[in-house]
Amino acid sequence: MTPAETPVLEMHGLTVRYGPGCATCGRSGWVRCPICGTVRGCSSVDLEVYPGEVLGIVGESGSGKSTVLACANLDLAPSSGCVVLAGADVTGVGGSRRRRLRTEVLGIVYQTPQQGLELDLTAGGNIASRPLAAGWRSYAKVRERAFELQSAVELPEDRLDVCVRDFSGGMRQRVQLAKALANSPQLLLLDEPTSGLDVSVQARILDLVRRLQRELRMAMMVVSHDLGVIRMLADRVLVMHQGRVIEHGLTDQVLQDPQQPYTQMLVSAQLL
Amino acid sequence: MSALSEMARSARRGRSGYNYAYLDESAKREVRRAVLKALCLPGHQIPFASRDMPVARGWGSGGLQISLSVVESDDRLKVIDQGDDASMNARALRALIADTAEVETTTDAREATLIQTRHRIPEDDLHEGQVVVFQVPIADPLRVVDSRASITRRMHAEGDYSAIWLYLYEDLARLGASSFSHSYPVEVQGGYVMSPTPIPRHDVPRLDGAPFVSLFGAGREATIYALPPYTRVKPLAFDDRPFEVESFAGPCFRCGASGTYLTEESHQGEAVLVCSDTDFCRRRREGSA
Numbered sequence A: 001m002t003p004a005e006t007p008v009l010e011m012h013g014l015t016v017r018y019g020p021g022c023a024t025c026g027r028s029g030w031v032r033c034p035i036c037g038t039v040r041g042c043s044s045v046d047l048e049v050y051p052g053e054v055l056g057i058v059g060e061s062g063s064g065k066s067t068v069l070a071c072a073n074l075d076l077a078p079s080s081g082c083v084v085l086a087g088a089d090v091t092g093v094g095g096s097r098r099r100r101l102r103t104e105v106l107g108i109v110y111q112t113p114q115q116g117l118e119l120d121l122t123a124g125g126n127i128a129s130r131p132l133a134a135g136w137r138s139y140a141k142v143r144e145r146a147f148e149l150q151s152a153v154e155l156p157e158d159r160l161d162v163c164v165r166d167f168s169g170g171m172r173q174r175v176q177l178a179k180a181l182a183n184s185p186q187l188l189l190l191d192e193p194t195s196g197l198d199v200s201v202q203a204r205i206l207d208l209v210r211r212l213q214r215e216l217r218m219a220m221m222v223v224s225h226d227l228g229v230i231r232m233l234a235d236r237v238l239v240m241h242q243g244r245v246i247e248h249g250l251t252d253q254v255l256q257d258p259q260q261p262y263t264q265m266l267v268s269a270q271l272l
Numbered sequence B: 001m002s003a004l005s006e007m008a009r010s011a012r013r014g015r016s017g018y019n020y021a022y023l024d025e026s027a028k029r030e031v032r033r034a035v036l037k038a039l040c041l042p043g044h045q046i047p048f049a050s051r052d053m054p055v056a057r058g059w060g061s062g063g064l065q066i067s068l069s070v071v072e073s074d075d076r077l078k079v080i081d082q083g084d085d086a087s088m089n090a091r092a093l094r095a096l097i098a099d100t101a102e103v104e105t106t107t108d109a110r111e112a113t114l115i116q117t118r119h120r121i122p123e124d125d126l127h128e129g130q131v132v133v134f135q136v137p138i139a140d141p142l143r144v145v146d147s148r149a150s151i152t153r154r155m156h157a158e159g160d161y162s163a164i165w166l167y168l169y170e171d172l173a174r175l176g177a178s179s180f181s182h183s184y185p186v187e188v189q190g191g192y193v194m195s196p197t198p199i200p201r202h203d204v205p206r207l208d209g210a211p212f213v214s215l216f217g218a219g220r221e222a223t224i225y226a227l228p229p230y231t232r233v234k235p236l237a238f239d240d241r242p243f244e245v246e247s248f249a250g251p252c253f254r255c256g257a258s259g260t261y262l263t264e265e266s267h268q269g270e271a272v273l274v275c276s277d278t279d280f281c282r283r284r285r286e287g288s289a
């Protein structure tokens, strides 16, 4: 990571308001505006992710982590602020440009598999959907890519043509990961990739993610409320609280020497 | 049929009861306007104000409205149902159009100027100046991937056809072959993806660069789309899994033709394959095809 490099992702002053907004909520410190009921998803978030780097976002439930990730995946347009992907301002893009960025630049693993997968399609079909969206028109090549990814995420080979609905939670997350990686994204977004999985499966999936990230040297943004996940994957970390970034720095530094009272509480609450 | 032909007969008798070609002039004008738009945007689905017709929606009311709107008194009309001129439905539709629009009818596809059809294109090589009107049950080729029109409209608008490619992929992965036996999706002039209606795959390549005008009418869905002459029509298929037409075990039992589209029929208790285009088959047997 050299400063001269263009970040894969930049966010400047990113603010998301869920609701109509009014004159008061801009000025007040409320998370939920008492006048109009607008909820602040996140406020004035600034961040960059450089090529090959892993940025972690940690914070309690409702602190705005998924909101930031949804903006990065262009699922959500911010109320103000901007999103820059590989040097190009893409704030609020839609239509085919957004589709192209999603298929060629981004990959995402959602918090729940049903957000990211078509459960009635086969595992192979879910994975293949991304090369197909990118315009691949050779069946053999698409199949080959699906096989490659299936073995990369350690799915059993005989399950490629099985409906994802028949898969366990851990296997579904592997399919999501394979799908997210299918077009070799420049930036992989992970939203609580291991929540809802038992501890041993969690550990294996995190190992897998870390190994793939190193092999493919891709940039990654990983969101979790679990400091263990952040500690294992992230080079740098942002701590979010009530929609704001309250602390950021190198992961080891922040976890060993937290400055903010909230972060101190978060770290001491961890069973280490 | 009886109610329909009764109506048609009374139209012939009375005239005053029905307008020329059954529909009133403003209705026909509206349909023709939709047809013109459709011809300007090959393969694009154009909404129109589908009228109540004296046939149930789903029984050719869309095709019927187009035929009645474009027919002229010097036209020669052919109507078929699955290749058969003599089926109940074809006879009823033919009687209604012929009687209210005062046109001659024929069963010979070569001399017809206006052909309304359900599920087939006649086997004869059609030529410039002919108009083929298709009855369409389901207009949107993306219906199989998403039943919400708001979603499929967006996909058409953005040219985002990855969902139908995924459908083709899933067929190959699960079944080893495409599950489309009819309504095989086609790409029109490198743009819109279109359903060529329930014609068999045998007829799909015959739309490519065809010299005739194809008009598609879906009464229930209130949609019209079209192919002007000499339009490129390409079935969607992976480069390494080419599109294939049906193959049959043997030639037509009646006329001996091979390379035509055959259907099964019972002959003295045995299943035999015969041409689905009955008039073409008859002319071959009589030596005039």
Ligand SMILES: Nc1ncnc2c1ncn2[C@@H]1O[C@H](COP(=O)(O)OP(=O)(O)OP(=O)(O)O)[C@@H](O)[C@H]1O
Pocket: A018, A039, A040, A041, A042, A059, A060, A061, A062, A063, A064, A065, A066, A067, A068, A225
């Ligand atoms: N679609 C929405 N409409 C209204 N409010 C929303 C919406 N999505 C999120 N919020 C609110 O925005 C805030 C941030 O939510 P977000 O989902 O980003 O939190 P999170 O940090 O991902 O939480 P968790 O760890 O539980 O997933 C919360 O107060 C939430 O209630």
Ligand SMILES: [Mg+2]
Pocket: A065, A066, A067, A111, A191
């Ligand atoms: Mg979340």
